[in-house]
Amino acid sequence: MGELDGQVAVVTGSSRGIGRAIALELGARGCRVVINYHHNEAAAQEVATLVREAGSEAVTQAADICVSEQAQQLIDSAVTNFGGLDILVNNAGITRDGLSMRMSEEDWDAVLDTNLKSAFHCCKAAQRIMLRKRYGRIVNIGSVAGLVGNAGQINYASAKAGLVGLTKSLARELASRSITVNLVAPGYVSTEMTAKLPQELMQKILANIPLQRLAQPEEIAMAVAFLASPGAGYITGQVLTVDGGISM
Numbered sequence: 001m002g003e004l005d006g007q008v009a010v011v012t013g014s015s016r017g018i019g020r021a022i023a024l025e026l027g028a029r030g031c032r033v034v035i036n037y038h039h040n041e042a043a044a045q046e047v048a049t050l051v052r053e054a055g056s057e058a059v060t061q062a063a064d065i066c067v068s069e070q071a072q073q074l075i076d077s078a079v080t081n082f083g084g085l086d087i088l089v090n091n092a093g094i095t096r097d098g099l100s101m102r103m104s105e106e107d108w109d110a111v112l113d114t115n116l117k118s119a120f121h122c123c124k125a126a127q128r129i130m131l132r133k134r135y136g137r138i139v140n141i142g143s144v145a146g147l148v149g150n151a152g153q154i155n156y157a158s159a160k161a162g163l164v165g166l167t168k169s170l171a172r173e174l175a176s177r178s179i180t181v182n183l184v185a186p187g188y189v190s191t192e193m194t195a196k197l198p199q200e201l202m203q204k205i206l207a208n209i210p211l212q213r214l215a216q217p218e219e220i221a222m223a224v225a226f227l228a229s230p231g232a233g234y235i236t237g238q239v240l241t242v243d244g245g246i247s248m
C-alpha cells in the first residue's frame, strides 16, 4: 500500500525532466496520475506506461497550459478519468535567457506566460474541485533564480519570484479548506533545460555548489511528494529550497 493510494494528481509538463520524475514518484506511492504534455505524446505515453508497470494508473493529456481553456481541460481530465483531483503540481516551464538590455518583449512574455500565468490558470481550475472536497495539495516548482536573482534570466527569475507570491497568496485563500500550497525551489538539476548551458558556465556553477554536483530530477520529486502527502498537512505557504546548498 502506498501513502497516496487512491489519490489523483495532475503534473504539468510531465513527459520529461523533473515533471517526469514527479509523475513517477507520485505513481510509485499509489497515486493515479494525469501526465500532461505539450508536444511529445510518445514521451508522455512512456511515462504513463512506467506508472502502470509500477502498479498504479495513468493517462496522458495534451494541453498548452498557457491557454486558460486548455488548462481547464487538463484539470477536467482528472475528474473524467479518475473522479477527482487531490494534487496539482505546476511544473511546466521554459527558459529564454539573455541580458535584459537585449531581451525581446516576446521572450519576456513567453517566459512569464509559461512559468507564471499557466500556474494561475491551473490553480484556478483545480481549486474549484479541491474546495468542494475540502482537501488539496498544490505544489509549484519555482527556482533558486526566483529567490536570489540570476544575471541573464530577468524574465525567468521574475516569473519564479512571482510564483512565490502566487503560492503565499493562494495558501492564505485556501487554508480554511485544508488545501495547502507550497513551492519547491530547485537549484541546478540535470535535465534538458540545463543540458543546453555552455560547458564553461557549468564549470563555474559547479564550483559554487557546496554539494559539488547537479541534482537528479528524482531528488526534486522526493521533496514534491513529501509536500503532496497527507502528512504535510500543517505546512502551507512555504518555499522548500532543494539546491545542494547554493543559496544558503
Ligand code: NAD
Binding pocket: 012, 013, 014, 015, 016, 017, 018, 019, 036, 037, 038, 039, 063, 064, 065, 066, 090, 091, 092, 093, 094, 114, 115, 141, 142, 143, 144, 185, 186, 187, 188, 189, 190, 191, 192, 193, 194
Ligand atoms: P524541461 O525543459 O526538461 O521540461 C519542461 C517541461 O515543460 C517539458 O516537458 C515541456 O514540454 C513542458 N512545457 C513547456 N511549456 C509548456 C506549455 N505551454 N504547456 C505544457 N507543457 C509545457 O525542464 P525541467 O528542467 O524538467 O524543468 C521543470 C521545472 O523545473 C520548470 O518549471 C523549471 O523552470 C524548473 N527548474 C528547473 C531547474 C533545472 O536546473 N533543470 C532548476 C530550477 C527550476
